[in-house]
Amino acid sequence: MAYLEAVRSFIIENFLFGDDAQLTEDTSFLEDGIVDSTGILELVAFLEETYDITVEDDELIPENMDRLNSIVRYLEKKLSDV
Amino acid sequence: MCGIAGICLLNNSGEISLEVLRRMTAALHHRGPDEAGIYLDHQVGLGHARLSIIDLSSGCQPIHNEDETLWIIYNGEVYNYVELKQELVEKGYSFYTTSDTEVVLQLYQEEGPDCLERLNGQFAMAIWDAKKQELFLARDRVGIRPLHYTIQNNALIFSSEIKSIFMVESVPREIDPIAMDQIFTFWTTLPGYTIFKNIHELPPGHYLKLSKGQIIVKRYWDFPLYPRYEHWDLSPYELSEQIRQLLLEAVRIRLRADVTVGSYLSGGLDSSGVTSLIVNNFNSEACTFGIRFEEEAFDEGDHQNRMVSFLKVNHREVHAHNKKIGSVFPEVVWHTEKPLLRTAPVPLFLLSRLVRENSLKVVLTGEGADEVFGGYNIFREAKVRRFWAKQPHSDRRSALIDTLYPYIFKNPRLQRSLHSFFSRGLNQIDDPFFSHLIRWENTSNIKKFFSQELQTQIGAYNGYEQLRQSLPAAYDQWDGLSQAQYLEIVLFLSNYLLSSQGDRMAMGNSVEIRLPFLDPNLMEFMGRVPSRWKILGLNEKHILKKSFTPLLPEEIIRRAKHPYRAPIKHSLLNENACAYTKEMLSESMLKKAGLFKADKVNLLIRKMLKVDQSREIDDMALVGILSSQLVYQQFVANFPHQFPRAISLDLVVDRRKTRSSTLIKLKRKN
CATH class of the missing domain: 3.60.20.10 (Aminohydrolase, N-terminal nucleophile (Ntn) domain)
Structure with missing residues (x-):
């Protein structure tokens, strides 16, 4: 839950500029134009800095990064592996 | 003029x-x-x-x-x-x-x-x-x-x-x-x-x-484009020879004037080709003018210098420093009379000022070549995406996108995300706007900054539908490149490149630009050149390069296309520009104009100030919002x-x- 809220706030502040009306846990960032291709880098930088992790190249795929719930799943797995 | x-x-x-x-x-x-x-x-x-x-x-x-x-x-x-x-x-x-x-x-x-x-x-x-x-x-x-x-x-x-x-x-x-x-x-x-x-x-x-x-x-x-069965049946050699002759004639008659005529020279293929035609045939002591940037990513100085020494022209350059771009931006918007999404017009305003300071008032430019000969990445991108759409799961096909945008793909970590980005709409290859939909939908994201009032006034208006209805009857018979060329010419060329970045920036300093690549005889000829000779494989402007081969150094012919752009964040959000940007983007001014949501704009600025390199879409939003505010201030609220x-x-x-x-x-x- 904590992951979800933190990532959600980051997305709302940095990509939606405060407007959370269209964002659900299952909204696709790419399809809905919320985070574009280069915005993914900002998202990754946020995750690496906030959770002190390194997102490996092969983890940087839409299946991990394109929705709030996929990011949460990814973080849960990543941080439990540590 | x-x-x-x-x-x-x-x-x-x-x-x-x-x-x-x-x-x-x-x-x-x-x-x-x-x-x-x-x-x-x-x-x-x-x-x-x-x-x-x-x-x-x-x-x-x-x-x-x-x-x-x-x-x-x-x-x-x-x-x-x-x-x-x-x-x-x-x-x-x-x-x-x-x-x-x-x-x-x-x-x-x-x-x-x-x-x-x-x-x-x-x-x-x-x-x-x-x-x-x-x-x-x-x-x-x-x-x-x-x-x-x-x-x-x-x-x-x-x-x-x-x-x-x-x-x-x-x-x-x-x-x-x-x-x-x-x-x-x-x-x-x-x-x-x-x-x-x-x-x-x-x-x-x-x-x-x-x-x-x-x-x-x-x-x-209307712009002449023809279906495949009306294309020329000529060899690439014959085509390139005829194109060079048509261009020579286009340049010759554009040098008619009772004053000295100069030329812009960026170091790219188009302006280098035009200048070479002038120097070799009409005026061996031509005056040329070029732009230099302080950020390496934007600067073409090496190629410009190469052409200057190759043609031995009398060259002058203007340094478009970031602060300078920021400080003259309001004056530029006064001349464009419309909001902009790029700062690229600004250096051209500084360049025409340099022309005028050198007592010239007419220059030839290379504008129009990308539209007529197929030079833009958006054309190549559409070609790759059409090819990719036939096998949507092919990694090799999707990897072709990487070659188009090496500056975005230089970070290998982004590859999969970028492929997802460009795979949007792959199932829409029959859409008349297939080539441009990604760009337009991406740009439309900036509308989230529109105020509620503005959104209400726009209502259910659909620009796509209006554009669709204005397409010529023969549009469906054209190939993908021709369709993309048409859209680029009708929208981007006429209303932006020739206007905000062309006529207005030159006339703002009383300078006339002349454009040989938009000669009607040349455009008519090019309308019947098969698309495969315009973009051969992924080699843009292939037939033009072939025409210019006898005239230019090989490295200029072979160099990868360098899209002309100008810095945004470091120009508009610096201490020199900040007096007017702060005022124009203040809550009170945003509310007065009523075009954008003040709280969202505030978050955008805060975010951009935090990072060294901002995202392209944020850059475009900043220019769009600031220039709209300037249009409102200069023409609606405070018109002299x-x-x-x-x-x-x-x-x-x-x-x-x-x-x-x-x-x-x-x-x-x-």
């Missing part, structure tokens, strides 16, 4: 004020600082501000025909006027000037609106037929020269620039929500629109006729109805107090 302005009453009531015409003409002083003239009768008023280039001594306008029943004001050049004049002389016409303007007028007298198809040039004009009481307005094929009009209080008011129309105080100045929606989708307004409500643009390749109170707007030309600069008139023809057969010239400068 010049500025034209006028008022025509729709019926016999009312009168036209000489003072208003003088003010409208004065607002165009930057377009024509050399001379000014006015024609006025009971029905019409015409104003002209002249930049003297051909016929320096006797070309003052308005110009009339032999019996003084036709009067013309004219902004532009017709390069084939020498040949046309010869024809007219043989038919018995005589001329009192040596200008191209008088040739255009007499040709109109001979052929009517059909004369437009005979003109090879760039122009916007107004012709008043005092006998028939008819006004004729026309604009060149691709829209190199601007012309706007509005209908207010029973009068048609027109001008090269909108600020001149606004000198008529009764004309309302209001931002058009529909135009805002268009700009924040297509990067510019659709043909016919301007950012201001009820101020229309006469679209390129159109004329307007006002007769007996009725206005007719008619297209006389009286310019500080008063103009002196060199020619006044005032027929109000006399019968129409009598002409009074109040003043004429020798």
Whole structure:
């Protein structure tokens, strides 16, 4: 839950500029134009800095990064592996 | 090059004020600082501000025909006027000037609106037929020269620039929500629109006729593109030879002037090719002008220097420092008269200033080559995506996208995300906008900053649908590249590249640009060149490179295309620019203009200030919001109805107090 809220706030502040009306846990960032291709880098930088992790190249795929719930799943797995 | 302005009453009531015409003409002083003239009768008023280039001594306008029943004001050049004049002389016409303007007028007298198809040039004009009481307005094929009009209080008011129309105080100045929606989708307004409500643009390749109170707007030309079965069956060698000959002729007639003609030289293929044609054939001591940037990512200095030493031209360069770009941005928006999503026009404004400081007023440029010959990445991107769409799961096919955008893909971590980004709409290859949908939808994301009020005013308006309905009947028969070329020409070329980045940036410093790549004969020829020779594989402008091979160093031919861009964040959010950016983006100014949500804009600025390199979409949002605020401030909230600069008139023809057969010239400068 904590992951979800933190990532959600980051997305709302940095990509939606405060407007959370269209964002659900299952909204696709790419399809809905919320985070574009280069915005993914900002998202990754946020995750690496906030959770002190390194997102490996092969983890940087839409299946991990394109929705709030996929990011949460990814973080849960990543941080439990540590 | 010049500025034209006028008022025509729709019926016999009312009168036209000489003072208003003088003010409208004065607002165009930057377009024509050399001379000014006015024609006025009971029905019409015409104003002209002249930049003297051909016929320096006797070309003052308005110009009339032999019996003084036709009067013309004219902004532009017709390069084939020498040949046309010869024809007219043989038919018995005589001329009192040596200008191209008088040739255009007499040709109109001979052929009517059909004369437009005979003109090879760039122009916007107004012709008043005092006998028939008819006004004729026309604009060149691709829209190199601007012309706007509005209908207010029973009068048609027109001008090269909108600020001149606004000198008529009764004309309302209001931002058009529909135009805002268009700009924040297509990067510019659709043909016919301007950012201001009820101020229309006469679209390129159109004329307007006002007769007996009725206005007719008619297209006389459209960009020539043909289905495959009408393409040339010539070898690439034959094509490239013919193209070089056509370009040589296009350059030759564009050097016709009674003043020195220079050239822009960026170090890219197009301007290098044009300059090479000039130096090798017409003027071995040509003056050239180029832009330098302080950030390496934008700068083309090495290639520019290579061309300067190769051609041994007399080269000058302007350094477009980030702070400089920021500080002149408001002045640039004053000239573009519409919101921008890029700062790229600014260095061109600085460049034309350099031209003027070097006492030149005419330059040839390489604009138009990317549209005519297939140079843009968006064309290649569409080609790759069509190929990819046939096998959507193929990694090899999707990897072709990487080669198009090496500067984005330089970070291998992004590869999968970027492929997802570009795979959007792969199942829409039959959509007429397949090539452009990703760009437009991406740009549309900026609309989230629109205020609730603006969104309500836009309502259910759908720009795609409007554009779809304006496509030519043959559009479906064209191949993918031709369709993409058409969209790029109708939208980006006419309304942005030739306007905000072309005419307006040059005329802002009283400089005329001439564009050989948009020569009608060349465009007609290229319309029948098979697309595979335009982009061979993924090699853009292949056939043009082949044409230029004998003229240019191999490294210039082979260099990867360098998209011309200018810095945004470091230009607009620095301490030099911040005085006006802070003011324009303040909560109170945003609320006053009512276009954007102040809290969202505030978050955007805060975010951009935190990072060193901002995202492209954030950059575009910043430029779009700031320039819209400047348009509002300069044209709606705080428009100066009286310019500080008063103009002196060199020619006044005032027929109000006399019968129409009598002409009074109040003043004429020798």
